[in-house]
Amino acid sequence: MRQHLLALALIAALGGCQQADTPSANGTAGTPASTQAGDATADAAFADLSRRALDTWMQLSPVGATQIGDHRFDSDIDDLSAAGQQKTLAAYKGLLADLDKVEVASLGRENQVDAAILRNQLQSDIWNAEVLQSAKWDPQLYNGLAGSALYGLMAREFAPLPDRLKSATARMEKIPTIFAQARENLDPARVPKIHAETVAKQNRGILSIVDTFITPHVGELPQADQQRLQAAIDGLRKAVDDQQQWLDKTLVPNAKGEFRIGADLYDQKLKFALNSSLSRQEIGERARAELKRVRQDMYGIAQVVLKDKPGAPAMPASPSDEQQQKAIEAALELAYAEKPARDKVVDDAKAALDQSTAFVREHDLMTLPDAPVDIILMPEFQRGVAVAYCDSPGPLDKNLKTFYAVSPIPEDWSDKQVDSFLREYNSRMIHLLSIHEGTPGHYLEGWHSGKFPSTLRAVLRSGLFAEGWAVYTERMMQEQGYLDNDPLFHLVQLKFYLRTISNAILDQGVHVDNWTREQAMQLMTHDAFQQESEASGKWVRAQLTSAQLPTYFVGAQEHFDTRKAAEEKLGDTFNLKTYHDQMLSYGAPPVRFARQLMLDQPIE
Secondary structure, three states, rough: OOOOOOOOOOOOOOOOOOOOOOOOOOOEEEOOOOOOOOOOHHHHHHHHHHHHHHHHHHHHHHHHHHOOOOOOOEEEEEOHHHHHHHHHHHHHHHHHHHHHHHOOHOOHHHHHHHHHHHHHHHHHHHHHHHOOOOHHHOOOOHHHHHHHHOOOOOOOOOHHHHHHHHHHHHHHHHHHHHHHHHHHHHHOOOOOOOHHHHHHOOOOOOHHHHHHHHHHHHHHHHHHHHHHHHHHHHHHHHHHHHHHHHHHHHHHOOEEEOOHHHHHHHHHHHHHHHHHOOOOHHHHHHHHHHHHHHHHHHHHOOOOHOOOOOOOOOOOOOOOHHHHHHHOOOOOOHHHOOOOOOOOHHHHHHHHHHHHHHHHHHHHOOOOOOOEEEEEEEOHHHHOOOOOEOOOOOOOOOOOOOOEEEEOOOOOOOOOHHHHHHHOHHHHHHHHHHHHHHOOHHHHHHHHOOOOOHHHHOOOOOOOHHHHHHHHHHHHHHHHOOOOOHHHHHHHHHHHHHHHHHHHHHHHHHHHOOHHHHHHHHHHHOOOOOOOHHHHHHHHHHOOOOOHHHHHHHHHHHHHHHHHHHHHHHHOOHHHHHHHHHHHOOOOOHHHHHHHHHOOOOOO
C-alpha cells in the first residue's frame, strides 16, 4: 500500500510536462491516433499553468512539498484554519478556471494526459472541500499532517542533519497550531467514533518520531540551537498531552458521526479516486465473478496437493460450497505450516525481496532499479491501517532510499493473536508481500515512474496504476515460475488475489450497502480465507477509509486487460520485458491513459 498522508494536499506541486515520443509496446515508434506533437501555443499555455501552479501549491502545502522533494518551505506547515482552507479552495478554483482556458484538444498527447489528470484532481479537491468536507469530521487529517511534518524531514538524508534539525525545530514550534485547528474545525457530532478512537491511539506516536530521529542528535547543534530545539521538544510534548486530553475527554465520548459515506458521496468519490471508466456496479459485478473463478482455481490446486494425503476431505469434480471450502482450507493448512518466527517477519521480508529481485534479473522480466531500498519497522504514528507499505522518495528528491515498511507484531499480542497473524503472513505470503511492495511491485514501479519528465504526473501519480501494477506482478511472477512453480505458492498467490477482490466488494458493502461487521467478516474469512486478525484489521480500515480499497482490484483488471490487448496487437513480436518497461515509462497515470498512449489510441 502506498501511503497518502495529506488528505487536503494531494496536489502539493505541479511541473511542466516535457514532450516526448511515445514508442509502441514493441519498442518502436507507433503512429499515434492523435497528433503526437501538439500546438505550440497550447502546449506553452499548459506549461505556464504548470509552472505557476508549482509555486502556488508548494506554498499552500509545505509538508507535502517536503515529501515531494521541494525543500524551500521545510520550516513551515500547512494552514488548516478556516481562512487557510478558503485560501486553498480559491487557489484550486483559480487553477481550474485557468485550465478551462487551455485548448486541451490541441495539446500533445502527453500533455493531454496531464491535463486530464490535473482536471480530475482539481475537481476532486474542490468537491472534497465543498461537499465531503473531510476537515470537519476526519481527525486523521490533522494527525497525519502533524506526524508527516517531522517524519518527512528526518527519515531521509536529503540535507545535512543540522539543517534538518533546525527545520524540525521550527515545525515543532508550529505543530501545536495543527492540534488547535483540529479542535476548532472538527465537529464531534460528525466525527465517526472509529476515527476518533483510532487517532486517540495514534496521537502519541508523533513523540516516537522525536525520540527516534531528533532527541539523540540534540547535542550536534550549536548551544543556542540546542536550547531552542529542546524548548520545541518540550512544547510539543505538552501539546501532545493537551491533545490527548481533548481526544480522550471530549472527542471520543462525543463522536457521533456515521463512518459510512453513502451511495451518492461514494460514487462521486470513487469516480475521482479511480479515474476509470468502470462504474461501482460494473466493479461489483466483475469482482463477484472473479471471486467465483479464483475459488474454482484454488479448488483445482487443492485436488492436486491433497491427492493421496491421509485424512484429505472429499474432493468431487463438482463440489458443493462446503466441500469446496473444506478442500481449499485443508490445502492452505499445508502453506500455513511454514511461517516465520514471531521476531523474524522483517528479516524474512528482506530475504524474500532479495529472492524476487534475483528472479526478475535472471528471467530478464524488466529493467531493475539502481536506487537503494531499505526494509524498516513501520513508524508508530503510521501503524494501525496496513501491515506494510512502500514509501518512495519524492519525485524531486533524487537518488534517495525507498522504504519498504513492515509493521511489527505488537508486544502485547497473545500467542493466539500471533499465530493468527503468522498463519496469514506465512512464508509464502511474505514472498508475495515483498513482490507487491518491493520488486517488481511498488519499489520498482516507483523508480521507473520517477524518471518520467512531468513533475505533474509524478506528484499526481495514480494510486490505481500503482496498486494495480503491484497486484499484476503477483500473478505475473507466479506465471513465470517463481519458487519453482510451487503449487502452494500458486495457491497462496490466488488467496492474496482474493484479498484484492474482496477489498472491492467490501468497500461497497460497507459504505453503500450498510454491511454489518458479521457480513464483512463472512466475506473475508470464509469467501477469501483470511485469518481473523487480518480480517479484523481490514474491517477497521474499511471504516476509516473509502474508495481506496477498490484501487487494487480495478487497477489490476485494467493492467491485465492492457497486456492482453498489447499481446493481441503485436502477436509474435510481443516481448514481456519491453512491454513492462514501456508500461512503466509513462509515469504512472491512470491505467486507461497508459493504454491509450501505448496502443496509439485517442486520449479520452
